[in-house]
Amino acid sequence: MNKKLDRRKKYTRMVLKDSLINLLKTNPISAITVKEICKKADINRSTFYTHYSDQFHLLEQIEEEIIADLNSYLNQYNFEQEEEALQMTEKLLEYVVSKYDICQTLLNENADHSFERRVMDVARTFLIKNWMSNNEVDPDISEYASTFVTSGSIYVIKHWLANNMDQSPKQIARLINRVEITG
Template structure:
């Protein structure tokens, strides 16, 4: 009996997740109603409220799942050399590619801007920490460099998703790593 209930709960949550992702393609989360979600997921309102407080709660849970997965993916590697930082960037891009639809929507204009900030923080935790240790600089300058690199990389990532991932994760990692380490003055 419990397995049947668990399966039903998983199915309901999956349908609500798909429904909110579908609606986020068209509008902001603040414009999405519980009624719309329930109609699209083909569930009743009481079922929705047994899982989530509101559409924002649903979106937050989806974002938390993605961020936890990203941390686990990146945390499973112990990179310390430049080549390893390249591999970590590639692993992050592979993760994004594997979760393309959700990541593209969450990073879009209809996604939560706080999600982008959280992705930037994870990137700094895992990738920029090593980069800053190599390029010794004053703390404030280091923060500015980190913000510059991560912001640019995030916009490159969004463009890559919008272009249908026209390059492999490895090619994109090499490109991002090259810009991070050598800037625009060094040819590719």
């Protein structure tokens, strides 16, 4: 009996998440209501409130899952040397490819910018650590330099997603790393 409830709970959360993601493709989060999410998911509003407090809470949970999954994916690899920066960037882009629909939606103009900031934090952790240690950057400006490099990388990724990933992850990784290394 407990397994059945678990599956039902997982299914409910999945359809609610999918419904919100579909609505985010055309509407900003501030314009989406719980009623719309429930209608699209064919779920009762009371069921929605059993799992989430509002649409912002649901979006936050989606973002947290993606960020945790991204961190877990990237932590599988050991990127300590400068020549591994390209591989790390490529792995990050391969992850984006594997989650294309949700990443494109969460990084589009209708999305809340919190996901973008969270991705920047992950990128800063994995990309900048290597870049900062291999470039002579004044510690007083390192935070500014890392923000500059990371935000530029995120916007390259957003542009790439908007163009339906018209280049391979390897090509985009080379571009990002070339800019980071010469920046």
